[in-house]
Amino acid sequence: MFAMAGAIAMMGLAQATDALAQQARPDLVDPVHRGYYKRPGPGFACVIGPSEKLSPEQIKALSEHACMRIGPLVVGMAAAAVKSALGQPSRQIEGPKGTTVWVHFLGNANEEPYLLASIWKDRLVAIQVTGRSPADKYGFNGLTLGATADNVTKQLGKPMLVGPSSQPNTDVWSYKPWTFSIEMSGGRVTSIRVADPQFD
Structure with missing residues (x-):
């Protein structure tokens, strides 16, 4: 079972090198600011609420990271913050491009659902939640495991x-x-992945 979990983590889609792809800015990540992707046309915009603490320029720079999140985790956050949110990983495996993948089981050990956190240079660069059982605290853009097509x-x-x-x-x-x-399997969501463009 774990070999399959590792395979899921290692399988990346083709790298997003298009100019439209979001650019990672770990220095601007603030996990408090939450956003959601809205699709006004052929592409997506990341929408976050107004903040008295941030200028319009900072909001614009932050906006993509505010949407690149699964539950309490956001791409670009410090590895220490991941451990603070999830505790120590159950396992660690070598990932692609020099990453270390932390495996966190969200229920019983060695059973779905589980979360894979890819760490590079003490930063979270990819998040994946997988399983056929619900994991409502680990949703993405209003979607959770088990959601329909x-x-x-x-x-x-x-x-x-x-x-x-x-x-x-x-x-x-x-x-x-x-x-x-x-x-998607059987018309239901079985895995959700969000990544920094360099690690997609």
């Missing part, structure tokens, strides 16, 4: 590309050049 299209629209996953009877819904993806 209809729920996904209501929140994110149709994917830019649909292709096979490394998992049997599972498709990957890609929204590239935005670096988030959804895995």
Whole structure:
């Protein structure tokens, strides 16, 4: 089972090198500021609420990271903050591009659902939550594990590309050049991944 979990973590979609892809700014990450992706047309905008503490320029720079989150975790946050939120990982494995992947089981040990946190230079660069059991605290843009295909299209629209996953009877819904993806099996969400563009 864990070999499959590792395979999921290692399988990245094609790198988002398009100019429209969000740019990572770990120096500007503030986990307190939450945003959501809105699809006004062919692409996405990250919308966050007004803040008295941030200038319009800071809000604009922060906006992509405010949306690149799964539950309490946001891409770019410090590794120490990940441990503060989730505790010590159950396992650590070597990931692609020099990352270390922390495995956190969200229920019973060695069972779904689980969360994979990819760490590089003491920063969280990719987050993936996987399983067929609910993990409501670890949602992305209003979507959680078990959501229907209809729920996904209501929140994110149709994917830019649909292709096979490394998992049997599972498709990957890609929204590239935005670096988030959804895995679907039997009409339900079984995995959600969000990544820094350099680690997608």
